[in-house]
Amino acid sequence: MKKILLGCIADDFTGATDLANNLVRSGMRVVQAMGVPTQPLNADADAVVVALKSRTVPKAEAIAQSLAALQWLQAQGARQIYFKYCSTFESTTQGNIGPVTEALMDALAGQPGADFSIATPAFPDNGRTVFKGHLFVGDVLLSESGMQNHPLTPMTDANLVRVLQSQCRGKVGLIDYKVVAQGESAMRARMAELRAQGVRIAVLDAVSNDDLYRMGPALKDLALVTAGSGVAIGLPANFGMAPSNTASALPAPTGFQAVVSGSCSLATNRQVQAFIAAGYPALAIDPLMLTGDGTQAVEDALKWALPLLGKHPVLIYSSASPEAVKAVQAQLGVQAAGDLVERTLAAIARGLVERGVRQLVVAGGETSGACVQALGITQMKIGPQIDPGVPWCHAQSAAAPQAGLHLTLKSGNFGTDDFFVKAFGCLK
Ligand code: ADP
Numbered sequence: 568m569k570k571i572l573l574g575c576i577a578d579d580f581t582g583a584t585d586l587a588n589n590l591v592r593s594g595m596r597v598v599q600a601m602g603v604p605t606q607p608l609n610a611d612a613d614a615v616v617v618a619l620k621s622r623t624v625p626k627a628e629a630i631a632q633s634l635a636a637l638q639w640l641q642a643q644g645a646r647q648i649y650f651k652y653c654s655t656f657e658s659t660t661q662g663n664i665g666p667v668t669e670a671l672m673d674a675l676a677g678q679p680g681a682d683f684s685i686a687t688p689a690f691p692d693n694g695r696t697v698f699k700g701h702l703f704v705g706d707v708l709l710s711e712s713g714m715q716n717h718p719l720t721p722m723t724d725a726n727l728v729r730v731l732q733s734q735c736r737g738k739v740g741l742i743d744y745k746v747v748a749q750g751e752s753a754m755r756a757r758m759a760e761l762r763a764q765g766v767r768i769a770v771l772d773a774v775s776n777d778d779l780y781r782m783g784p785a786l787k788d789l790a791l792v793t794a795g796s797g798v799a800i801g802l803p804a805n806f807g808m809a810p811s812n813t814a815s816a817l818p819a820p821t822g823f824q825a826v827v828s829g830s831c832s833l834a835t836n837r838q839v840q841a842f843i844a845a846g847y848p849a850l851a852i853d854p855l856m857l858t859g860d861g862t863q864a865v866e867d868a869l870k871w872a873l874p875l876l877g878k879h880p881v882l883i884y885s886s887a888s889p890e891a892v893k894a895v896q897a898q899l900g901v902q903a904a905g906d907l908v909e910r911t912l913a914a915i916a917r918g919l920v921e922r923g924v925r926q927l928v929v930a931g932g933e934t935s936g937a938c939v940q941a942l943g944i945t946q947m948k949i950g951p952q953i954d955p956g957v958p959w960c961h962a963q964s965a966a967a968p969q970a971g972l973h974l975t976l977k978s979g980n981f982g983t984d985d986f987f988v989k990a991f992g993c994l995k
């Protein structure tokens with residue numbers, strides 16, 4: 568077995584892909600695993616991202632999942648661990664960023680560089696900057712960005728030192744933008760100073776992507792790095808890796824092309840309209856017309872798609888306007904409507920792959936989770952980027968025997984309006 572260099576633990580599914588995408592762009596060959604694998608890695612990779620669903624689960628569960636991921640990554644030879652969370656530092660009142668970080672540090676204790684770690688969700692090119700420990704989303708503080716009203720993880724304080732301290736037993740400090748701007752040796756000196764003051768975790772400022780590149784070498788000796796996906800752009804160089812096309816190489820594309828969309832975000836609705844306007848065939852699924860478990864709608868959709876496959880990419884979508892979604896939810900209930908649509912679209916995705924689709928675009932975070940599950944996909948090799956945060960991937964699936972399939976999982980607001988049209992062009 569070849570050993571991996573970097574072992575990553577992501578607290579949600581689409582965030583894992585975002586991180587993997589950044590590592591690939593910086594020269595690493597990356598595999599994303601759905602949950603903690605039960606077998607040793609069976610692929611050549613420089614980094615593995617284990618995608619968990621630990622962002623909003625109870626603290627003890629998040630810790631248990633993360634420690635299981637750590638153990639597996641260590642068994643694959645990981646030399647450094649990267650705990651990835653959201654670029655808006657999404658936390659519940661219990662954590663989970665602080666408790667998971669400290670649990671990982673405790674588990675790594677005794678290894679060189681395990682006594683200290685850093686935290687920063689900064690990704691300036693994507694509008695996430697940290698200044699004097701305060702997180703800005705675009706031009707406004709996190710606490711004024713709309714995130715203060717998030718249903719599960721309201722973020723009412725933009726001061727990350729304070730937020731993280733409230734979640735941690737150990738002391739939290741700050742390495743500010745002035746130190747970061749001076750580069751590696753200044754950051755290392757500041758880390759030594761903080762260590763001497765008994766600080767265990769430092770929030771790191773970053774006001775430009777150059778700051779992220781400057782950080783890379785200063786983080787080389789830490790056993791654990793915790794961050795959004797941004798810090799990842801500066802780490803592969805520590806392992807002697809540089810951007811190259813080979814890192815994102817996937818097998819040659821084969822088979823038919825299809826899009827399955829269950830996202831109702833503004834961006835996805837525009838992408839659906841652009842696909843239709845470009846003259847491609849599209850079939851809308853109306854949740855109120857689904858009877859029983861949706862089996863009839865699955866059969867009808869596959870019957871519709873079959874004669875079109877091979878001629879054009881096809882789109883099957885439940886994406887709808889906020890008003891239409893509200894009407895459906897009022898009638899079926901929010902959870903029940905979501906589950907029914909996810910099950911139906913996942914069965915359609917599987918049916919399409921069984922009928923020869925080998926290039927599949929899925930829109931929607933939850934929808935992607937359901938489709939990946941229905942296809943029995945446990946890991947994906949990360950390929951070239953289509954749009955920021957959204958790469959093509961390649962995976963094995965029982966529904967696509969032997970050669971597997973190419974798929975891309977696009978969460979709600981990602982991608983340009985022509986995403987569904989241009990995605991297939993990016994694979995050639
Ligand atoms: P996003 O990434 O945009 O949040 P998700 O797939 O995560 O997309 O979430 C969309 C949710 O909305 C899913 O649970 C999906 O099943 C549900 N859904 C999709 N279409 C409709 C619809 N027309 N009416 C009600 N719910 C829908």
